[in-house]
Amino acid sequence: MDIIKNKVIYFAVSIAVILIGIGFMIYNYSEGNGLFNLDIQFAGGTSIKVEKLGQEFNNDDISAIVSEVINDGCQIQRLESIDTSSGDTNIGFSIKIKNIENNQLSDIKNKICEKYNIKDEDIESTSISPTISGEMQNNAIMAVVVSCIAMLIYVSLRFRDIKIGSSCIIALVHDALIVLACYAIFRIPFNNSFIAAILTVLGYSINASIVIFDRLRENRRRLGSKNSADIMNVSINQSMRRSIYTSLTTFFTIVSLYVFGVQSIKEFALPIVVGIICGTYSSVFLVGSLWHMFDSFKKDKRQKA
Amino acid sequence: MKRKNVIILIVLLVVALGMSAISYFGIDVPEMGWNKTLSAQNIKHGLDLDGGIYVVYQAKGQDGNVINNPSGEDMNAASQMLRNRLDMNGWTDGEVSIEGGNRLRVEIPGISNAEEAIEGIGQAGILEFADENGMQIMPIEGGGQIAVRNTEVPALLTGSNVSNASVGFGDQSNTGKNEYYINLEFDSEGTELFKNATSANIGKPLYICLDSMSISGPRVNSAITNGKAVITGTFTKDEATRIANLINSGSLPFSLEAIEHQSIGATLGAEALNTSLFAGVIGVALVFIFMIIFYRVSGVAADWALVIYLSAELIILNGLNITLTLPGIAGIILSVGMAVDANVIIFERIKEELAAGRTLRLALENGFSRAFPAIFDSNITTLIACVVLFWLGTGPIRGFAQTLAIGIVLSMFTALVITRYIIKGLVGAGVKNPKFFGGK
Numbered sequence: 001m002d003i004i005k006n007k008v009i010y011f012a013v014s015i016a017v018i019l020i021g022i023g024f025m026i027y028n029y030s031e032g033n034g035l036f037n038l039d040i041q042f043a044g045g046t047s048i049k050v051e052k053l054g055q056e057f058n059n060d061d062i063s064a065i066v067s068e069v070i071n072d073g074c075q076i077q078r079l080e081s082i083d084t085s086s087g088d089t090n091i092g093f094s095i096k097i098k099n100i101e102n103n104q105l106s107d108i109k110n111k112i113c114e115k116y117n118i119k120d121e122d123i124e125s126t127s128i129s130p131t132i133s134g135e136m137q138n139n140a141i142m143a144v145v146v147s148c149i150a151m152l153i154y155v156s157l158r159f160r161d162i163k164i165g166s167s168c169i170i171a172l173v174h175d176a177l178i179v180l181a182c183y184a185i186f187r188i189p190f191n192n193s194f195i196a197a198i199l200t201v202l203g204y205s206i207n208a209s210i211v212i213f214d215r216l217r218e219n220r221r222r223l224g225s226k227n228s229a230d231i232m233n234v235s236i237n238q239s240m241r242r243s244i245y246t247s248l249t250t251f252f253t254i255v256s257l258y259v260f261g262v263q264s265i266k267e268f269a270l271p272i273v274v275g276i277i278c279g280t281y282s283s284v285f286l287v288g289s290l291w292h293m294f295d296s297f298k299k300d301k302r303q304k305a
Numbered sequence: 306m307k308r309k310n311v312i313i314l315i316v317l318l319v320v321a322l323g324m325s326a327i328s329y330f331g332i333d334v335p336e337m338g339w340n341k342t343l344s345a346q347n348i349k350h351g352l353d354l355d356g357g358i359y360v361v362y363q364a365k366g367q368d369g370n371v372i373n374n375p376s377g378e379d380m381n382a383a384s385q386m387l388r389n390r391l392d393m394n395g396w397t398d399g400e401v402s403i404e405g406g407n408r409l410r411v412e413i414p415g416i417s418n419a420e421e422a423i424e425g426i427g428q429a430g431i432l433e434f435a436d437e438n439g440m441q442i443m444p445i446e447g448g449g450q451i452a453v454r455n456t457e458v459p460a461l462l463t464g465s466n467v468s469n470a471s472v473g474f475g476d477q478s479n480t481g482k483n484e485y486y487i488n489l490e491f492d493s494e495g496t497e498l499f500k501n502a503t504s505a506n507i508g509k510p511l512y513i514c515l516d517s518m519s520i521s522g523p524r525v526n527s528a529i530t531n532g533k534a535v536i537t538g539t540f541t542k543d544e545a546t547r548i549a550n551l552i553n554s555g556s557l558p559f560s561l562e563a564i565e566h567q568s569i570g571a572t573l574g575a576e577a578l579n580t581s582l583f584a585g586v587i588g589v590a591l592v593f594i595f596m597i598i599f600y601r602v603s604g605v606a607a608d609w610a611l612v613i614y615l616s617a618e619l620i621i622l623n624g625l626n627i628t629l630t631l632p633g634i635a636g637i638i639l640s641v642g643m644a645v646d647a648n649v650i651i652f653e654r655i656k657e658e659l660a661a662g663r664t665l666r667l668a669l670e671n672g673f674s675r676a677f678p679a680i681f682d683s684n685i686t687t688l689i690a691c692v693v694l695f696w697l698g699t700g701p702i703r704g705f706a707q708t709l710a711i712g713i714v715l716s717m718f719t720a721l722v723i724t725r726y727i728i729k730g731l732v733g734a735g736v737k738n739p740k741f742f743g744g745k
Contacts (some may be wrong), residue, residue, distance in 0.1 A: 051573055084583040102420035102563075120417040121356060121570035129564040131371070132363070139697045142592055146504035147693040151686045158682055195698055196632060196705045200639070203690035207683035211650065214679035238657070245649045250642035253588035262577045264353075265635060272639070286519055 003236050004229045007289035014174055014286065017278075021181020028184065036183055039191035040096060042137050044130025046105060049094040050123055051079060051262055053116055057093060065111045069104050072097060079263050094263070100127070136192065143195045145201070148172050151206050155213075163298070164213050167290035168206055171282040175205045178278040180270050186270065193268040201275025204250070208283035212239045216291075228295045231286045240284065247280040310733030317333070317727055321609055324616035329624075345619045351630035353701050354578045356571030357414035362387075362427050362561035364407045372559045375407055379557055385550035387411055390426045393518065404699075409561065417570045427563055432464030432555020433514045434499075436506045440519070454517040460509075461502040464555025466495030472545045479539050485545040487521075489534040491550070496532030513552060520551050577631050585638040589615070592641055600652050602741035606727040607648040607720070614644055614719040618712055633704030639681035640712025643687070647720030651676040652743060659744035665737060668744070673725050684717050 003010070025035040040047050059076050066074045079092040100108075108122055128136075148169065156165035179198050183190055215235035223231055254276065258269035341347055352359055364380075366370040384401050387409060391399035399413040409427065433439075439458040442450050454460075469490045477486045485563025491499050502511060503525045510522040523536045536548070593611070596604035618637060622629060655672030663671065688710060695706035728742075 015529070049573075051576060063422060081580070084580050102424050106420045113449065119570070119572070121572040123417070124567070124569045125574050126421075126567040127563075131565045138701075139699075143693055143697040146697070147690050150689045150693065154685060154689060155682075192699065192702050193632070196694055196702050199690040199694050200687075200709070203687035204643070206686045210683040210686065211679045218675070242646075242649050242653045245595075245599065245653075246643075246646040249592045249645045249649070250639065251636045252591035252595065253585075253642035256584045256588035256591070257581065258588065258639055260580050261635075262573075262580055262631075264579060265577070265584075265631060268632065270367065271691075 008286035037187040039189035041191040044133040047126040051092040135290040163294040197271040205279030314730040328616035328619040334580035348671040356574035360566040364559040382553035386554035427561040433460035434462040470549040470552035487536040491532040610723040630701035630704030636705040636708035644716030
């Protein structure tokens with residue numbers, strides 16, 4: 001497979017996906033829904049969640065219960081999951097409310113229990129004060145920036161090649177953007193799991209790139225006479241099966257978490273699934289070409305001078 | 306030679322079976338009080354798996370602004386006050402921890418829908434001093450009595466009159482023995498009030514009450530006029546510290562604001578645990594099958610090492626007493642998918658070496674040694690991500706960073722060392738056809 005030659009196609013695919021993501025963000029924003037589906041951890045507020053209601057429900061009934069207690073609207077989301085013991089589909093819902101006092105929250109929970117004949121033990125509720133949601137957002141951004149820098153320092157030190165470091169950083173930014181696009185397109189609640197999901201993806205992606213660059217390091221010693229595009233192509237192709245197999249095994253585990261997990265696990269697994277695809281894609285189709293571009297750019301400059 | 310290799314294989318088989326058995330059944334040694342020790346069932350679960358409530362409180366000043374740097378002493382006092390209230394409510398499993406300097410996290414397993422009770426726990430402490438008139442004796446369930454504040458009688462002093470309580474160590478009662486005691490200091494108004502209170506109650510107890518419950522009832526030996534008192538009793542260091550902290554909690558310079566709370570129903574927690582375990586079994590089984598289909602004998606060796614890896618991870622979580630959370634389980638499951646990466650890199654290398662015409666022995670040797678730098682470097686980057694996540698993440702998410710990090714380090718060991726011994730053992734024991742290892 002001549003990946004370097006066809007780089008334009010691969011770059012175009014990536015850019016197209018990122019643009020679609022941005023398109024969704026703009027669309028969501030223009031509809032008044034915000035760029036992302038900010039969860040209460042990032043926006044502040046209260047959520048009430050029932051995973052296993054045991055019956056169908058009506059959004060209006062739930063809104064009625066909420067508006068009986070507080071004079072405010074709420075967002076209702078339907079939840080579905082597979083019951084691992086019976087194989088049936090569990091139906092549930094999650095409600096998001098902006099501002100609510102503790103006694104009102106208790107009230108709503110009691111009313112839900114009465115209405116659907118469930119118990120306290122079947123409900124999960126979370127409240128986050130808006131005073132700390134800003135801090136959580138900062139933490140998320142900081143986590144991404146700090147780990148990117150740390151990984152790049154490590155990669156640059158190990159390979160002693162600024163071109164490898166630069167190609168990796170572009171690939172990481174690319175992966176981060178695609179994961180963000182995934183959050184925007186699927187309206188995945190943007191919460192604490194985001195930090196874990198994106199860091200896993202970045203770690204995974206750079207891991208795959210390293211395997212390829214490790215091959216490059218070795219092949220350059222062995223095939224020093226060939227031109228850099230050929231050496232890069234050989235390296236990518238030699239690692240191709242590893243790239244695919246490893247993504248597959250990781251895929252098995254994370255997809256089964258997505259399929260069988262409860263809601264919070266699903267929300268956590270989906271971006272990782274997407275991230276593993278794009279991480280593998282970027283390490284196979286992008287980093288090599290990027291490295292080659294930097295490499296020939298440097299050579300051109302040298303020749304001119 | 307053959308015999309030695311068979312022995313190696315048997316040892317590794319026993320290790321794999323033994324470790325799985327330990328991680329499943331645990332070890333029972335009644336003489337040492339070991340009951341199912343190290344069994345996976347004994348791993349401490351987070352609230353997201355068992356159900357329960359957590360609340361995070363933040364120090365807030367009287368002006369309503371967040372206090373970023375409260376003194377450690379005040380935070381300890383607040384933490385002791387919360388712990389005391391958990392005990393008073395019968396939530397003895399509850400835990401209080403100080404988080405990031407100005408926050409307190411309270412976790413209570415096994416309860417749900419207790420928003421109002423939770424609100425009570427964070428309220429400012431009411432510290433009062435009262436003599437016998439200001440107290441009433443109440444019977445306790447199951448026998449005994451306890452002194453409780455009679456709020457109809459005004460208190461002699463309140464928490465705001467106390468400027469500081471601290472623990473001291475020395476011979477205060479002239480018994481010739483050093484002991485722990487509590488120093489009390491009052492402000493100017495408190496000095497005056499305390500003088501009156503002590504002179505009126507010489508020889509009688511003076512009760513110090515927090516939230517109406519007596520925390521200490523020292524006998525007054527003489528009138529104290531300088532605003533400095535000492536409480537003695539045969540205190541251990543912990544008891545003295547606890548009482549001093551509780552007294553200080555009655556005059557905290559900040560209030561506690563609940564900034565985050567979550568209540569997870571017990572059935573929800575159990576559901577989360579069951580479904581993730583089910584997902585784990587399916588995911589891991591697929592990985593096992595995949596490895597055998599694509600790498601045959603090497604695949605068996607990898608799966609074998611994977612069994613050792615998985616049970617080691619569970620035993621280590623147990624041994625280090627790490628709390629298992631829902632994202633933590635996801636971390637373990639995900640790490641299995643990633644763990645075989647090292648094996649895939651090695652096995653692909655072996656295939657290449659075989660295709661290049663090397664002998665099986667040399668191909669295996671080269672496969673392991675040439676794959677090492679790639680495996681090492683790539684694992685380090687994921688480890689970096691884990692460290693950052695543990696540092697900046699909060700709550701259960703940190704569990705993900707922990708299990709994934711342990712998984713990465715362990716799996717690197719099992720993939721590089723254990724698989725190598727298994728494969729060497731197999732070859733030495735007579736499994737020599739290169740086809741079994743991906744050759745043609």
